[in-house]
Each structure stands twice: as structure tokens, then as C-alpha cells.
Amino acid sequence: MFKIKVPATSANLGVGFDCMGLAVSMYSEFYFEASDQPLEISGCDVAYQNNRNLVYQAFLKGCEFLQEPTPNLNITIASQVPVARGLGSSAVCIIAGLKAASIWFDNAISTTNLLKLAVEMEGHPDNVTPSIYGGLCVSFLNDQQQPVVAQYPISDELKFVALVPNYPISTHEARRVLPTTMNYATAIHQVSRCTMMTHALETGDADLLQRTCQDLIHEPYRAKLIPEYQQAKQLAESEYGTMYISGSGSTLMAIMPNQQAAHSLLVHAQALFPQWIISPVQIDKNGVQSEVINRGEVLYR
């Protein structure tokens, strides 16, 4: 039996719309073992306990890539990553299935190919990249539709707090509200802020972070889908932090200058939004991890 552990991701970081993503310490764990049935899945909604399950679809894609026969499989899912909250739950499932196929066939899929296959399934690299590599990643597809990735350091001083609303937002709806064009000033605003945001995150410069994390191309439209957006952002800024819509929402991710500010935000946000899950998260620096387990004992990682 083996276990695959995949971090959730918080994409966009405001001004890094569709190209920046961050792996965070919310994990889904997936246990894979041989079965005498073609497929058994547990630990998720009954509606997904079949061969349309995304984890299984990704496993199949991995087998197909390796030109290997599909084994009979038992998959057990234990997930902390909420669905349709902008924390990359579909990327998590895709990475888990692909990585499992790789492990099943003796680590046969390289990290580069894992990313390529994941991008083929997800359509874009911003969530899958940090789920694989960990940390803060910027990514794009080149002219040959191959992913290109860079990883950036983040200051240990900065503390992240996830504010997870008690309602989902569909990615489809979040895409639909966006316009199709923008003017040059808006694009240049975005390029300069995003470029400087990596600098602010690396140096932990909270003042610069507040100035740079000011998106103009998706948050003004998507904020309407999250009625508490303005109030939450102002709260984070009043504590010298900043905040962005994680992925396409509904989660709001605060970046706070230090532990004390993060704690203060947490207390105030929980009082304002008692139905929400407000939780500190760390940066996950490892990305997807695997363990081969025999009778409860870890054999190798």
C-alpha cells in the first residue's frame, strides 16, 4: 500500500491572475492498494465512488502515458481540502492520481512529465505547479503548450491566514463575470504589481506587499460574488496585512506581516464571520509526497 499526500494551492495571489500559485499546509491524503475488485473508492461522496472520480481518471491517464495495463485498485481518500472554495481541490486529485500511477510503476513518471500530464488535464498550470513543487510558483505555457516554471522564496516573517466562507463559488461562474479585454494602463498596473509582489514576498516587506497586492483584472468582478470581500480586505489591511481571493474564491487569503498581526486578524475575522473557517496556514515547501507502507510501517519515501 502507498500513501500520496498533496498540498492544497492558493492560486492568483491577486495580481498573479492565472500565473501565480502557492502550496499551503492543507492536505489531502490518498491511500492506494491492489484490490480484487476493478475499482473501490472510499472516503468521498458516493457520487464520486466510481470510474468518473478525478483521482482515478488521473491514475488512468498515468497508466496510459506509461502504456501500462490498469490494475485493480482500492483508493481511500482523506481530504482536508474543501471543494469549490478556490483551494485547488481538483488539482490535488489530479496530482494524486498521476503520482500514484508513477509510484505504482516504479516511479516511472518524471516530475516534468507529471506536470505536463497534469496541465493537460487541468487546462492551466497555476494550481497544479505548486501542488507538485511546493512553495510559490509562477508558471505559463510556452508556444508548444509546455509548462515553464519558476519558484520564488517567501520570507518566514509573513504569516498566511485562510478565510474560508461557508459557501462555494463555481469556477465557471467566476470566469463568466470577467470582461474579455482591458486597457493598457490596467495591464501595466498588473505587470508592475505582480513583478514587485514576488520581491515583497521574498523580503517580507509588508508595506510593499499592501501596495502591490491590488488586482484590477479579476478581483473587482469576483468580489461581487463574495459579499464580505471589502470588509475582510479592510480588516487585513487595518492589521498591516493584505488579502486576495484564493483561486476563483470563495476563500480569501490574508498575508500578514507577523504572527501577532495574523493572530489579531484571526480573532477579529472569526468574530465577524462566525460561520466561516478561519485558519492559519503555512507555506508547504515540498509539494506532493509519497510513502510506501507495509503493515503500518513506512518502507520508503
Place this chain on the structure above:
Amino acid sequence: MFKIKVPATSANLGVGFDCMGLAVSMYSEFYFEASDQPLEISGCDVAYQNNRNLVYQAFLKGCEFLQEPTPNLNITIASQVPVARGLGSSAVCIIAGLKAASIWFDNAISTTNLLKLAVEMEGHPDNVTPSIYGGLCVSFLNDQQQPVVAQYPISDELKFVALVPNYPISTHEARRVLPTTMNYATAIHQVSRCTMMTHALETGDADLLQRTCQDLIHEPYRAKLIPEYQQAKQLAESEYGTMYISGSGSTLMAIMPNQQAAHSLLVHAQALFPQWIISPVQIDKNGVQSEVINRGEVLYR
């Protein structure tokens, strides 16, 4: 008497349109001393030897900011920075005049105020910022129209070669050829490449540099003003480097992975464009410098 030495700048760096700029080792030197005439200017075209001279206009602006009377002034200009070639010659004049006013009145203008005043005169921060600070700078104006700046390191491995055509391009014309809007895919292309370009420049990753330095928002339009653009870019890329239009042109700036590639480019480019000035340039890391000189002896810097 004192001397002000200001580096030329190469703005845009392709995907950093209107927000990124680099100080390079082409300098203009300006000598200021008291005069018995209200104004004497030498070392430039006769048409500029009067009170409309941009250096003098900037000096006046500095005096006005400090609420000091304008002294009688002798200005001698010795400039290596060609005009209307996309190397920030107007920013150089502005910085020189402002810095001279500061020195004249006992260093009374802080660097922050120097930048603010320069941006007021130039209209945008991308050229003036590296002329003041040196190195690679990203800058933007915040909601209060105040400049915000970050500096990025550049790998010593990378070598820069300026290809200066034997014809000017007016900034006005270079602005006029641009469209006013773009689609989302183009903007996201630009944001991801620019963000990753700082990473490529810092690490000296020539392959990543080639992939990231692919502008979609101004070079496709401005390239038509520089008939040799495609040929020059292909030449740089064939030597594992890349190339961008410096400022609004006509200069093309190549970024080469090492000294050997830079030399090879230089030789081939000079053969292809015999009328052009093809010159290696270093990154200027200091920005504007001043020296107070008494009878040929430097008193202090």
C-alpha cells in the same frame, strides 16, 4: 565646480513595458559652476544652449522645490548618451539638473524627493528610477501618484550588448503605433513573463530568459519602426541570448548568456549593420554620482 555623472537607461526590457528599467554604463557628465552670466551652456547643440535646456529646466525645478533663488550658472555637458535612441537621454538630463540643484544647496533634496520631482517632469518612473538608483528597477505610481520602486539583482554571467541604429525614433511615434486595449490572454502572458524575467535575470538562466523575454504588447507594433528588428533578434537568439527594444527604440538591447556569446553577437551584428554602433555595456550599479572639484582636485563625492 562640481560634476554630475548620470547613467543611461534601457527601459521596458521587452515584457516590462512601462515599468522595468536598467541603468547601463553609458554616461553623460555635467559640470556646474557659478557664472557672471545668468546662464551659459556648452557641449550641446546650439539650439539647446538656452533656458529651455532640459538640464536647466530641471535645475530650476530643484530650486523651486527648495524655495531657493536661481544662481547664475555655467553648465558644460559631455554626453555619451545618444538622443532619441531609447536610452533615456531626457531622464538623464532631468536627473542631472535636479541633482545639481540638490548639490548646489548642500544636498538638500533627498533621493525620494529627487525621484518624485523627476517623475513629475518625465511623466513616468521607468527611466528616471534606474538613472537615480542604478541596477534593474521595477517601478510604478501608486494611487497618490507617488513612485514605488524595487531593485533586482542581475547575474554577473549575463552580458549586455547595445545595438544602436543610425536613425532615431520619436517617443511620440512609438506611442502612436500602439493599440489601446488587449485581451486577457495577452495581459496574462505579459504578467507571467515579466514576473519570471526578474527570476531569469537574477539566476542568469539564459534558456528561461529567452522564453520570458517575448513581449506581446509593444514590440510587435514598434518592430515595424525598426526594419532590422527580426534579423537582430534572431541573431541574438541563435547565440543563446535574447533581445528587446530599449525604451521606445531605436536601440536594440541584447542579453547574452556569457562573454563569448556577447562577443560573437557583436562581431556578427557589426558585419550585418555596419552603420550602427554595436557596443557591450555593463550594468551601472550606482545610479547618479556627484563629485565636488576644486582646481582639478576632487574634494568630496
